[in-house]
Amino acid sequence: MSESEPDEFPVDLDGFLATMARILMERGQRNAVAVLAYGTTTARCDKFFDFGRYHYPWQLTTRLRPDVYGRLTADVRKELESVLHDTSVEVFGHEHPDSYIDKFSISAAIEKNSTWQQAAREFTRGRKVNNQGRVRSDNPAMKMYDGLYFRSEPEVNFYLACKEASLVCAPLPVFLRPGRTPPYRIEPDMLILRNGVVIQVEIDGQSFHQETPVEAQERTLAMQREGVHVFRIAAAQCGTLEKARVALRSMLEHFRLELPKAS
Numbered sequence: 001m002s003e004s005e006p007d008e009f010p011v012d013l014d015g016f017l018a019t020m021a022r023i024l025m026e027r028g029q030r031n032a033v034a035v036l037a038y039g040t041t042t043a044r045c046d047k048f049f050d051f052g053r054y055h056y057p058w059q060l061t062t063r064l065r066p067d068v069y070g071r072l073t074a075d076v077r078k079e080l081e082s083v084l085h086d087t088s089v090e091v092f093g094h095e096h097p098d099s100y101i102d103k104f105s106i107s108a109a110i111e112k113n114s115t116w117q118q119a120a121r122e123f124t125r126g127r128k129v130n131n132q133g134r135v136r137s138d139n140p141a142m143k144m145y146d147g148l149y150f151r152s153e154p155e156v157n158f159y160l161a162c163k164e165a166s167l168v169c170a171p172l173p174v175f176l177r178p179g180r181t182p183p184y185r186i187e188p189d190m191l192i193l194r195n196g197v198v199i200q201v202e203i204d205g206q207s208f209h210q211e212t213p214v215e216a217q218e219r220t221l222a223m224q225r226e227g228v229h230v231f232r233i234a235a236a237q238c239g240t241l242e243k244a245r246v247a248l249r250s251m252l253e254h255f256r257l258e259l260p261k262a263s
Contacts, residue, residue, distance in 0.1 A: 009043040009058065010096045017041055020087050030151075031076070032083045034142045035106060039064045045099075057102035060088055063109040064142075070108075071140035077106055141172055148172075154203050154238035155189055161244040166260045168193040177222055186219055191228075194257050198228045201251065205235030229255065 009016070017036055024032045039062035047056050062084070064072075072080070085104035092101050113119070141149035143156060146163075148171050150156045155171065162169040175186040190201040200223050202216070220230045231251050238244040252259060 009045075010099050011092075013041070013043055016088075016091060019091050020084070023087055023091070024083070029083055029087075031140075031142075032080055032087070035062050035064065035080055035084065038068060038142050039106070040109065053098060056096075056099040058092075058099065059103045059105070060084075060101065061105050061107055063107050066108045066111060067144070068140075068142045069106070071142070072106070076140075081106055151189075152203070152205060152235065154205060154235040154244070157238045157241045157244035158190060158201065158203060158233070158247065160241055161238075161248045162190070162192065164245070165248060167248075175223070186222055188219075188223065194252070194255075194260075197255055197257060199251070199255065200228050200230045202230065202232045203235055203238055204232055231255075 021033050021036045024036070041060060041062045044059045044061070045056050046059070047054050049055075063069075081104055084106075085101065088101045088104050092099075141151045143150045143152065145156050145159070148159070150159065150171060159169065159171050170191040172187055172189065173191050175188075177184055177186055188200040189203045192199040192201060200220065202220065224230055231254065233247050233251070236243075237247045249259075
């Protein structure tokens with residue numbers, strides 16, 4: 001979503017943001033893309049008069065839902081703001097006289113919630129505390145569905161296919177592995193339980209997975225050592241719900257498992 005302040009942005013703001021997102025996707029800047037995709041961006045100009053003419057410094061602000069914003073550490077937020085600012089300057093170009101991108105900031109959206117005090121009290125009592133999607137502070141899960149967090153649309157589609165099939169599943173669960181050897185916290189994309197078989201599903205996509213192949217291997221090996229089966233699916237195979245259904249059936253066939261019978 002995007003909207004412009006009364007001083008009109010020199011170019012179509014929505015098209016400007018779409019161009020930024022496309023460039024960032026090509027560069028593998030998954031978190032920066034997520035900020036643009038899930039936030040609401042506005043443009044504001046505090047023009048000033050100097051050296052006989054007006055100058056137009058534009059400030060872009062993207063506001064994220066409080067639950068998403070709260071998952072960003074100060075360092076991650078500053079890094080994202082820097083990436084977004086540099087990219088916005090690139091896209092803006094130099095053909096707009098006396099206009100330029102001065103700043104790009106990320107803030108929390110102001111939400112009306114008449115029950116926020118009750119929710120806050122429940123939180124202080126340890127209720128509704130959710131560790132899901134928090135293992136990597138540099139790559140927090142930002143997409144929410146059914147009160148659960150996901151890092152991508154393919155993950156949501158696969159979850160929906162599992163839900164539709166009445167499979168016991170856990171999206172982005174957190175496992176602790178105390179000891180000296182990393183990773184100390186492990187977060188599979190999805191864990192599925194079926195007929196005594198435990199399957200760790202990894203939905204691979206460069207745009208939302210930023211770990212190295214070695215890191216990914218260490219993460220899956222730690223689970224495999226405990227008897228968990230690992231199954232990898234390309235993100236493109238879950239691009240739609242229908243594709244995700246096919247991918248789920250393929251996974252079950254691989255382990256010679258059947259879908260639960262409708263009750």
